[in-house]
Amino acid sequence: MTYTLAKQERAASGRRSVAGYLGLPAALLAVLLVLYVVVHSRTLDSIEQRLVNGPKLLQATGQHLALTAVSTIGVLIIAIPVGIALTRPFAARITGPTMAVFNIGQAVPSIGLLVIFAIVWDIGFWPSIVALVAYSILPVLRNTMIGLRQVDQAVIESGRGMGMSKLAVLTRIELPLAVPVILTGLRTALVINVGTAALCTFVGAGGLGNIIDGGLVSNRQLVIVVGSVLTAVLALFVDYLAGIAEDVLRPRGL
Known part of the structure; x- marks a missing residue:
């Protein structure tokens, strides 16, 4: 009886069990171990050793995380x-006109947007x-x-x-009820940023795209696979962390 009630409470809260939280990290860790x-297990040539080594991969991952984190914070501050x-x-x-302006960002291909800012501004971290x-x-x-408009x-x-007051209604009623929908948009933005950040290597901002591009230029398939797998794992792990934040920040009962 107690177990059934606890299970029902977890289902009502929308929060996962411990096993549910550990499943994806375990799978991603297994992928990294296989990689x-x-x-x-292979004998790497000098080019592969230069591109696929611990310090190089850590540096590229750090740059990728910085691009993703700072850009996502910027999205939240504006959006x-x-x-x-x-x-x-x-x-x-x-x-209507304002949404049309913001739609332009996704109407332009991501690599085109990066190149436009590189041409009209500069290359490097901040233009990216x-x-x-x-x-x-x-x-x-x-x-x-959408989240604010769906509030009863x-x-x-x-x-x-x-x-x-209007401000109190906004901060104490509307925004808390809109949090689940806003967090869903945040998860989408995070995954978009992780994937698009791989292209920032072409405008001098670094990231895991450096590894992938190095493999393409040198025709080293192993290097390409390493960079691609790390980018995919990072995207899935960031989405997983955003999912945890969504569970924690979701108001009880929603």
Whole structure:
């Protein structure tokens, strides 16, 4: 009886069991172990040794994480306030044109966006960050608006009837109820940024794309596989961490 009630409570809360949390990390660790065995079972030539070694891979992974983290923070700083503003009555006339502007980011191919910023600005870390923000901002912006608009108007009116100000209603009712939808958009943006950051190597920003590009240029299939697998594992692990954050931050009962 107690076990059944506990299971029902977990299902109602939407949170996974311990085994559910450990499944994906275990699978990703197994993939990395297989990759390690494959690499160390071969005799690497000088080019492969230069591209596939511990310090080089750690540096590229660190650069990739920095590109992903900073660009995602930039997305949150811009998308959530703009999404809130566009759901207010005063912004009704500019919502359509504003969304059209933000749609441009995803309408342009990612590599094209990176090249445009490299041409009009510079190459390196910060132009790549701006390009990544422009390319991945739409999911968070759209989901912020959807999450706020789906809040029951009766709940909002109840808050106003209790004497709450518009700001209090927004921060204590609307945003908490919109959190699950906003976090879904954030997970999408994170995965987009991890994948697109691999292209930042072409504009001098580093990342795991350096490994993949080095393998392509030198025609070393093993190097290409290592860079690609690490990028895929990183994307899955970042999505996994975002899923945990979604479980933790989701208001109880939603």
